[in-house]
Amino acid sequence: MTNNPYAGSPFSYVDASTAGPYSIVELMPGVRNLLAYVQLKAGERVLLLMEHTVDPVVVQAIGAAAAYVGADVRVLSVPPFSPGGWDRQAPLDIETAAFHEADVVISGTWWGEVHTEPLFFDQIKSRSSRFLSLHMTATAAALVTGGRLPPEVFYALLRRTLHQVAGAESVRVTSALGTDVTFSGLAWDPDPGALRPGDWRPFPYGGANFWPRDTEGVIVVEDCTFTGVPEEPLRLTLENNLVRKIEGGMAAEQLRRYAPDGYYMRHGLVGLNPKVRIAGGTQFEREKHAGAFYCGIDGLTNGAPIKSGPGFAHCDCQVDRPTVLVDGEPFIERGRLLMLDDPDIREVAARFGPPDVILDDNPLMILPRRFTGVETY
Known part of the structure; x- marks a missing residue:
């Protein structure tokens, strides 16, 4: 593939x-x-x-x-x-x-x-x-x-996110291309702080991860692990946390072929890193960008979701500039992570340089090395 x-x-x-x-x-x-x-x-x-x-x-x-x-x-x-x-x-x-x-x-x-x-x-x-x-x-x-975003700034964004979503009943994601999907029964990955034995984390650091108990609606995929950017709209219809329908030409055929027994919704992630690329980046860069969203579907095992091991068909599906509502309250508006304007977040960023520079979500404006946070060893 x-x-x-x-x-x-x-x-x-x-x-x-x-x-x-x-x-x-x-x-x-x-x-x-x-x-x-x-x-x-x-x-x-x-x-x-x-x-x-x-x-x-x-x-x-x-x-x-x-x-x-x-x-x-x-x-x-x-x-x-x-x-x-x-x-x-x-x-x-x-x-x-x-x-x-x-x-x-x-x-x-x-x-x-x-x-x-x-x-x-x-x-x-x-x-x-x-x-x-x-x-x-x-x-x-x-x-x-x-990779240049100071770790302390990322952790401030993550802690603020987890505080805001704590106890939330639903996350709704929509997009201009037609995505309209609601996740509920949410379990969020807690802020781990420094890595501990047995921890796995991605780098560059990216976002807030959650696992839904139920997913309902339609996702119009803008990029995904197995197909890249589809040649025509790729639509996934979900009910009861299962992918019930896959539509969209050759990309849909590729996705069905990869997991002939079907898919379920494994997890979702809200991107928090304003310095991660969208244009020119791989899918696993784009999904971490502040204001992006992605979710991972995984293959069913003998017709059932088995979360203790790999489904051997994990496919992450990207939505670049979504609007995200947490219990109906705006969290991301058309790809803009609203908390980048939060005074507390700006105060943390100010420890490393001008907040307008540290938190600027145009990743083509590379963060100057003197604002990257870590002292020379």
Whole structure:
């Protein structure tokens, strides 16, 4: 499976542009934030689990910064992971053994842990490793844009979001293209603070994640994991948290083919990072942008949703500029995350530079390195 050729975004790291060697200088602010996010300490064993096709400058930047902190760094270059159950017989014994011995895993894979049983979330939670995933984001561009937002600013946005949605009964998402879907029975991922043993988190940091008990309505997909940007409108109709209908030409056929037993709604996420790209970014960058929304459908197992393991057909569906209502109250308006104007959020941002610069949600305006938050080690 590859992205739609008209999508304008890469379908794997082999198709992603590489950075010039001297650009490592510009990657370091984002890498410093990455290491601060994972709370790396001197003497810890760090595994860089990187696909063969990841940009060497990205690997070098992360490895050098971790070594400078005093960590014991190992780089394991691995074949690209396949999506879902596409290649269930792929041998992952070496990857699994290395993961089990590490204090910190920094993973640069395209399809990520959600698609592989030996590295699925239940396996991560059972170990003592802290697992940071650059899922489709082990690129210089992701580190220079979304990676530069100071961690403290992201956590302020996340805590403010969780406070606002605590106890909410529903989240309704609409879009100009026709999305109108309501999620209810919500369980939100709590603010974890610093990564703890068994934690998995994405980087660049992205948003507030939730799991619904029920989903009703229509999603018009603007980008998704298995099809890229569809050539024609791709519509998903959901009832009782199940995908009842998939419509939209070749993209619909590709999506049905990937999970012939059907899909259910696994989770949703509200994007909170104003520095993450939309234009030119991979889907897993775009979904984290402040004011974006995405939700993940997953394959049914023998006709039922089994959440303890991979559904082997996890597909994230993007809505770029939605309007989001939380119990009827505006949270996002046509892609604008309203809390970016909140005085308390602006006060936190002011610790690092001008709030109008730190919180500007035009990701083409790259955050100057002096405003990126982390002091030099």
